[in-house]
Each structure stands twice: as C-alpha cells, then as structure tokens.
Amino acid sequence: MGDAKALASLLQRGVDPDTVDAQGNTLLILAAREGQTAALEALLKYRVRIDYRNPAGDSALMLAVLRGHDDAARALLKAGAQINHEGWAPLHYAAFEGRESMVETLLSAGADVNIKAPNLATPLMIAARNGHIEVVRRLLAVPATDLNALNDAGLAADVWALQNANTDIAELIQAERKRRGLPAPAIRVTIE
Structure with a gap:
C-alpha cells in the first residue's frame, strides 16, 4: 500500500525483507510494480535480494519499467539492479x-x-x-x-x-x- 513508515517499522522489528507472497513476488517486486518508491527505498536499506525474479521471470526493475514507474526504476538502478540477464x-x-x-x-x-x-x-x-x-x-x-x-x-x-x-x-x-x-x-x- 506504499506505507513506507509502517514498512520500515516492521523491518526494524525483524520482518524478512525478502518475504514473498503466494505468487512468488517479494516485497521489493510489489513496491516496484506499484510504483511505491518510498517503500522500495525503505526495503533497499535492508539488503534485499534486488535481482530476485518471480516465477514469471520478472524482477523489481523489470516491473517498474513495464509499469512506467520511472522513479522506482531509477532507484533500483542506483542501488545496482541488474540490467542485462537471460x-x-x-x-x-x-x-x-x-x-x-x-x-x-x-x-x-x-x-x-x-x-x-x-x-x-x-x-x-x-x-x-x-x-x-x-x-x-x-x-x-x-x-x-x-x-x-x-x-x-x-x-x-x-x-x-x-x-x-x-x-x-x-x-x-x-x-x-x-x-x-x-x-x-x-x-x-x-x-x-
């Protein structure tokens, strides 16, 4: 939902930043897909698996690009997201x-x-x-x-x-x- 403050609080209390949903999407992928840049940046502070790809083969960067969330995509690029891959x-x-x-x-x-x-x-x-x-x-x-x-x-x-x-x-x-x-x-x- 993009509540970066609540997300940061949960992460500080030990929630796994690489938690996945039933479809295999990590919190980072969900934030990127929805264009929630503040939430995405909060997750990036916790050494998330930035290049994790869901079962469909999509990474957070790929979904940010696909959905037109330029700020989220730039934040992922700045954090070192992989650009070229199979x-x-x-x-x-x-x-x-x-x-x-x-x-x-x-x-x-x-x-x-x-x-x-x-x-x-x-x-x-x-x-x-x-x-x-x-x-x-x-x-x-x-x-x-x-x-x-x-x-x-x-x-x-x-x-x-x-x-x-x-x-x-x-x-x-x-x-x-x-x-x-x-x-x-x-x-x-x-x-x-």
Missing part, C-alpha cells in the same frame, strides 16, 4: 511499452542494445513491431544496434514492423541499413 530484460519491456525516457536511462546505465529475448527478439524488433517510432529512432542512433538480427520466426525488425502495418518504422530501419551499407538479412526458413 530471458526478458528491462530494455525489452521499455521497448515493448514505448517508454522513451526509460530506454534512454537503461542505455545510459549500460543496457545491451542487442539483448535477445527468449523468442530471439531484440529491443529494436519489439519497438518496431509495436509501432513505437521514437524508441526505434533512439535505438537506431546506437551504432552497435544490429539491424539484421532475426527473431525465432526468422523475421528482422523491418519485416516484423511491416507485418504489423508499421510501414514508417520499416522504412526508417531500411534507410538506416542502407546508410550503414548493410545488405538486407538473409531469409531464414525452417522446414520440418
């Missing part, structure tokens, strides 16, 4: 939701621009698919962004954008590929 990562969630300022914050904090999700999608692919043109522009501005990466369906970011009627985004990616002198990616087809 599975879905915070930059995937920022790209998925089109959170431009959080994309910038995560990139500045060292997020891997080409980190692969379980479906092999990169943040660029996810932003392109979902129609977040400003996030796509920001990711294209990073020279290391892989324009020819393919997801598990064999689609590059521009093709995935086209499949979702995001023609303006597909054109941006194709123009950047041309500017960099890159060939279009080879089509990958799996025959079973």
Whole structure:
C-alpha cells in the first residue's frame, strides 16, 4: 500500500525483507510494480535480494519499467539492479511499452542494445513491431544496434514492423541499413 513508515517499522522489528507472497513476488517486486518508491527505498536499506525474479521471470526493475514507474526504476538502478540477464530484460519491456525516457536511462546505465529475448527478439524488433517510432529512432542512433538480427520466426525488425502495418518504422530501419551499407538479412526458413 506504499506505507513506507509502517514498512520500515516492521523491518526494524525483524520482518524478512525478502518475504514473498503466494505468487512468488517479494516485497521489493510489489513496491516496484506499484510504483511505491518510498517503500522500495525503505526495503533497499535492508539488503534485499534486488535481482530476485518471480516465477514469471520478472524482477523489481523489470516491473517498474513495464509499469512506467520511472522513479522506482531509477532507484533500483542506483542501488545496482541488474540490467542485462537471460530471458526478458528491462530494455525489452521499455521497448515493448514505448517508454522513451526509460530506454534512454537503461542505455545510459549500460543496457545491451542487442539483448535477445527468449523468442530471439531484440529491443529494436519489439519497438518496431509495436509501432513505437521514437524508441526505434533512439535505438537506431546506437551504432552497435544490429539491424539484421532475426527473431525465432526468422523475421528482422523491418519485416516484423511491416507485418504489423508499421510501414514508417520499416522504412526508417531500411534507410538506416542502407546508410550503414548493410545488405538486407538473409531469409531464414525452417522446414520440418
């Protein structure tokens, strides 16, 4: 509920700061998910498992990013929350939701621009698919962004954008590929 004072009192009396609910969410994850920055900061004083991931694979930072709680996400980053890891990562969630300022914050904090999700999608692919043109522009501005990466369906970011009627985004990616002198990616087809 965001009552940081009551939470601090409970923590001082010995409540385990890594307590989990029935769904496997720690107090830190709950605070981050709900954008309760004061409660989150109270928990961080007790050496909580900052990078703990719930059974769905979400960390406190991931849920703060997903829900658009920038202050909570910045507090977690300042406390050393892990940015790059296996599975879905915070930059995937920022790209998925089109959170431009959080994309910038995560990139500045060292997020891997080409980190692969379980479906092999990169943040660029996810932003392109979902129609977040400003996030796509920001990711294209990073020279290391892989324009020819393919997801598990064999689609590059521009093709995935086209499949979702995001023609303006597909054109941006194709123009950047041309500017960099890159060939279009080879089509990958799996025959079973």
